[in-house]
Amino acid sequence: MKIEQAINQRKFKDDYHKVIVNLLFTGNWLRDALGANLKEYDLLPQHYNALRIIKGRHPEPVSAGCIKEVMLDKASDVTRLLDKLEKLDYVQRRLCPHNRRKMDINITPKGLKLLEDVEILMDNFYDDLAERVTAEEASVLSDLLDKIRG
Template identity: 70%
Template sequence: MRIEEAIKQGKFSNNFHKALVNLIFTSNWLRDANAEIFKKYDILPQHFNALRIIKGRHPKPVSAGEIKEVLLDKASDVTRLLDKLVKQGYVKRQLCEYNRRKMDITITPEGLNLLEELETPMKAFYEDLGTRITSEEAQQLSDLLDKIRT
């Protein structure tokens, strides 16, 4: 469905305006589609992102600041995200033995199991995108998005 139909707007001031509206609309659409997958596990896309970051450093610990640096959603409250993941048993938080002002965050076996369980629905999600655009188009889109941010 074209953006004009999706938001019931026939005119845009120019192609840049149209592209920006389409980008925001599509970003929200993708977020909502991902949220449906995560709802079953009582997590949000931001929790999934944080778990992937923590797993990427496993078995070494990571600090909340390091997570915040690379988190996709920069507006997220990392402390609150981590609080929920600790409460659910997916991550462990303890004082750093070398710097008592810093917390070390590590993923638990339950967190690793959750990520493993999520591999199948996430792979299906990516494969579904592959039915909509080609690999080359995905690369072109990624390159264009990179270009917008430079």
């Protein structure tokens, strides 16, 4: 569906305005679709992102600051995200032995299992995208998005 139909707008000021509206609309659409996939696990996309970051450093611990630096959603409250993940036993926080002002965060076996289960849903999500966009188109789009960010 064209962006004009999706938001019921016939005309844009110019193609630059149209692409910004389309990016925002599509970003929200993706967030909502990912959220729907994660809902059965009582997770938000931000929780999933944080878990993937922590898993990426596994078995080494990671700090909340390091997680915040690379989160896709920079507005996320990392402390609150970690509180929930710890409550669900997906991560474990411990005082850093070398710096008592810092917390070391590790993923638990339960968190690793969760990511393994969610990976199946995510693969289906990516497969669905692959039915609508070729690998070459995805690569070009990714390059264009990089270019937009400068």
